Amino acid sequence: MKDLAKLEKEFQERIDRGENIEPKDWMPEKYRKTHIRQISQHAHSEVVGMLPEGNWITRTPSLRRKVALLAKIQDEGGHGLYLYSATETLGISRDELYEQLHSGRAKYSSIFNYPALTWADMGAIGWLVDGAAIINQVMLTRTSYGPYARAMVRICKEESFHQRQGYEILLTLCRGTAVQKAMAQDSLNRWWWPSLMMFGPPDAESTHTEQSMKWKIKRKTNDELRQQFIDNTVPQADILGIKVPDPDLKWNEERGHYDFGEINWDEFWQVVKGHGPCNKERMDARRKAWNNGEWVRDAAIAYADKKAEKNIAKAV
Numbered sequence: 231m232k233d234l235a236k237l238e239k240e241f242q243e244r245i246d247r248g249e250n251i252e253p254k255d256w257m258p259e260k261y262r263k264t265h266i267r268q269i270s271q272h273a274h275s276e277v278v279g280m281l282p283e284g285n286w287i288t289r290t291p292s293l294r295r296k297v298a299l300l301a302k303i304q305d306e307g308g309h310g311l312y313l314y315s316a317t318e319t320l321g322i323s324r325d326e327l328y329e330q331l332h333s334g335r336a337k338y339s340s341i342f343n344y345p346a347l348t349w350a351d352m353g354a355i356g357w358l359v360d361g362a363a364i365i366n367q368v369m370l371t372r373t374s375y376g377p378y379a380r381a382m383v384r385i386c387k388e389e390s391f392h393q394r395q396g397y398e399i400l401l402t403l404c405r406g407t408a409v410q411k412a413m414a415q416d417s418l419n420r421w422w423w424p425s426l427m428m429f430g431p432p433d434a435e436s437t438h439t440e441q442s443m444k445w446k447i448k449r450k451t452n453d454e455l456r457q458q459f460i461d462n463t464v465p466q467a468d469i470l471g472i473k474v475p476d477p478d479l480k481w482n483e484e485r486g487h488y489d490f491g492e493i494n495w496d497e498f499w500q501v502v503k504g505h506g507p508c509n510k511e512r513m514d515a516r517r518k519a520w521n522n523g524e525w526v527r528d529a530a531i532a533y534a535d536k537k538a539e540k541n542i543a544k545a546v
């Protein structure tokens with residue numbers, strides 16, 4: 231049997247050559263655990279992320295908006311399912327993953343602990359939240375773990391529709407009445423800073439970035455992706471004619487990037503630790519959905535058992 235150091239060296243060489251790692255390949259235990267953590271957090275984020283928008287399905291301003299919002303939310307449920315499947319390839323069951331979420335042990339993206347107060351928030355979530363997600367996830371289409379990278383390709387295509395539908399909601403409001411434009415500005419004011427926090431803590435405080443970059447789980451750091459998001463998004467706000475709520479935001483000719491103000495990291499950690507405006511509401515909603523769905527799971531299992539019994543009877 232090869233010793234561990236040799237296996238680890240060969241594993242790193244495969245990563246350095248740009249090879250994908252597949253479920254049956256040997257991998258260091260920490261690589262497996264890091265993926266279970268990251269992919270399942272991502273799956274939970276998709277599923278919890280359905281809640282702030284689900285809240286607006288019955289209150290869309292038109293049938294056309296309702297159809298698009300329903301499709302977007304359904305996509306998010308689908309993303310959660312691909313990602314739970316990708317996580318299962320690492321040897322953990324879906325029940326265990328759900329249990330981690332419902333018991334509060336698993337994290338999900340901080341952004342979904344903020345309330346969606348007005349219709350403009352459906353625009354801001356699509357534009358900013360999905361916009362931030364795309365920047366992060368395009369990088370993840372080249373992540374080193376095959377099932378995660380492949381799931382990301384499809385997810386990114388769908389996210390780009392989500393981002394456009396959000397931007398178009400805001401474009402319509404910004405071309406509407408003064409009250410509608412003010413509603414768009416108010417939603418940008420509330421969602422801007424939490425969107426920047428989605429990329430995670432500054433590089434200097436990030437616990438996982440260094441190792442994740444070596445293993446090509448992450449291809450760019452939290453700060454690099456955050457900067458990319460700001461550079462892409464500020465000109466889009468200019469087109470809408472609304473103002474990013476950051477007095478220190480300024481184009482820096484020398485750096486070729488926008489300089490921006492201090493992010494409130496205390497607020498970020500408060501939200502991550504469960505003390506954000508909607509943490510309790512989101513977890514209560516998830517647990518309620520899980521408990522209410524028990525009869526559906528039982529019926530599906532009973533049906534599958536009955537079918538298996540019939541197949542066995544036919545075979546013997």
Ligand code: BYC
Nearest residue numbers: 272275276279338339340363427428429430436437438439
């Ligand atoms: N919120 O060492 P770091 C979406 C945690 S959903 C909460 O930098 P890492 C969508 C981090 O987990 C988008 N926690 O970590 C859905 C770690 O704690 P643990 C979701 C955060 O993993 C519906 C600690 O802070 N996208 O697209 O190297 C509608 C230290 O951080 C957050 C993904 O999940 C946060 N924002 O980097 C619309 C993408 N940030 O685990 C849209 C996949 C950090 O040690 N994930 N933490 O207890 C990633 O790319 C990386 O996990 C992150 C963080 C960049 C998020």
